[in-house]
Amino acid sequence: MDFGVVELTDEARAFWAELREFLDEQLTDDLRAAVHVAGSDFYEPFQRAMGARGWLMPHWGTDEGGAALDPVRRHILALELSRQAAPINIIDTTAIGAEAVKAWGSDELRAEVLPGVTSGAIRICLGYTEPDAGSDLAAVRTRAVRAGDDWIIKGSKMFTTGAQVSQFSFLLARTNTEVAKHKGLTMFLVPLDDPGVSVGPIETLGGERTNVVYYGDVRITDKYRLGPVDGGWSVLSAPLDEEHGIGTANGQGLGEINGQGAWHNRSLQRIFAAAHRWAVTPDADGDAPIDEQATAARLAQVAMDIEVARSTPGAMGRVVAAELLIQDAADLIDLAAPDSLIARGESGAVEDGTFEWGHRFAPGSAIYGGTVEIQRNIIAQRFLGLPRPLMPSASKQSDPGKG
């Protein structure tokens, strides 16, 4: 057990200084404005600049386009990018697709895709969820039909953030309708420059721009299949389990223990920091909100929730972090009301509109990457040993939880 400060080597210190200098140069007001407007947490010059340093896949070897970063420097990189709210969403989705290409792709596919991934020229978005299948992901209906040596992709995907700036989609498709639903799926890397692909924007409550993507008879060669035919659920599950917080713990004692909860907890930390600044700022009479005991207690509650969410492990940590974020974002917009209602950029906005944003952004945390209800089902069955419920479709197909 160790929560102490890490003694850094000179190399690690130098790396951190280099990184801070890099981010000072890159994270300009122009970048912030462009990212805010475009809404996909993506900025191409930044992605390419990261790529030039090997920092898009930082743990890959330098011969693979990575930077061969050891765990400490990898952690420093993640910490600083997060602390400075660098636009990394599409970097992250690309990394998921890239790992699958590395693990399952042919030499030809790897040569075609990976250098572009590591340079920042190629981005990959995630084609999982559909208009009619989100939580019940194994029920996806986008089809991949064999046509000679090729496949024809037909269907639609929902909430494909970054599709408008990506070259490929890492896509889950149905290749077999005769077997149990999760046994008839295959993963593909689908080029998005095909004329059959059309991308339609969707604005979210939280301000993110995402997309619906239609695949109208998109023809791809078998080169773009990732993993075994009908074996897609396993290919997908490794990153999904990672998303659900059901993976191996960080061996260095550096990372968070709460799985996807770390991402939501970061948002809560950001809102708390703004609330703390707001609370200690005195008005013209010299009175600060924190002087009022009720206000101080509410702030204390949020600080405590941050620690609680950090200390709750794995998949449970994700559920707790998401729900505390939602609850506390709602409470903090109340605390700083009415000026908390004014958005960033408008005259009179409090703390750059953080509370206004936080309240709109928070609900997504209990939905994205699998709803907290699905998570609770997984926890109940896999961790508490509770029996599986009999679903209406169970008579036709076996449970997606197994193999």
Add this chain to the structure above:
Amino acid sequence: MTESPPLRRNDYALSADQRALAEAFEEFFRKECPSSRVRDAEATGFDAGLWTDLCRLGAVSMAVGDPAAGGRASLVDLTLVAEPYGRYLAPLPLIESIVAAHMLERLGTAPATEWLHRLAEASCVVAVALSPVQAGRRQLVPAGAIADAVLCHDGAELVLFEPARPLAHVRNQACAPLARLDATGPAGARTVLAHGPAAVALMARARQEWKLLTAAALAGLAAGAVELGIDFAKSRHAFGAPIGTFQAIAHSLVDAAAGAAGSRHLTWKAAWFSEHEPASAEALVPMAYLHSIRSAVRATAVGVHVQGGFGFTRDSDEQLYFRRAKGWPLVYGDPNHELSVIADAIRNGWAPQMTA
């Protein structure tokens, strides 16, 4: 951009020694403290035979340790003993004794050391009054009804008070051996052990440790409470299925389990900081304490509810947990007061870390 905060580890893992310690005491309490023993002791809140056996294992003496034998148990180690104590609801003054032992050891004077030796060999029980003595207020003291002496903060003095007769047992929801301390009351011997700032500091640290170890006990209690609910949900059938298959029931148990797991880890973290970086413990100990209380309360409420009519009877073990989830911490007053303590720590400069 402001200076980056230092890089910290976030390693909750127990060492091999700590795992062995936890397992040893888990086994002791599991074997020696079944719920029947808890029920049998409810009249007094104390099982003397079990206390002797536990002290023989070194549960109190390890808190002060023997430098020649390789040192003392850390606060993290002590939470690993307090957890199974809480899980099995042991009717023993374990936490009170560890807190008293630490105080007596820190005092180091002859009378304190003499009491410490007797305490460590279980030939006496020393309780600690958690609040300062106030005229006209007779505070409830945990383990007061079985105590040979009570350490209390009276005015500017830290006093060891030996009542001439045992303090009267006040029956309470947890069936704990509570008694009222009356500064002007029953005759007894008063020994002043410290005064002024030293007395204040000793009591503050004692309160902090009591909260930390109570947090650990409640984390264990919560885990035990959830386990009862899970077992019931697996075996009880309704509408043709085990009731654990119904989402409302499964989800309520998941949330209770999440509280238990989180409070366990947060208590370890608070213990680590208490040992290594006490300034941060000013925020983390009250957080761990409050979260453990809320988790225990929720776990026992869910546990009773999931077991339906049976859960609501005195025959259910869950009701033993339910009464102690509140009973153990509330002797120190309203838990929500801890939010003020946390707020003070924030005002004094503590802030949560920005993580990756």
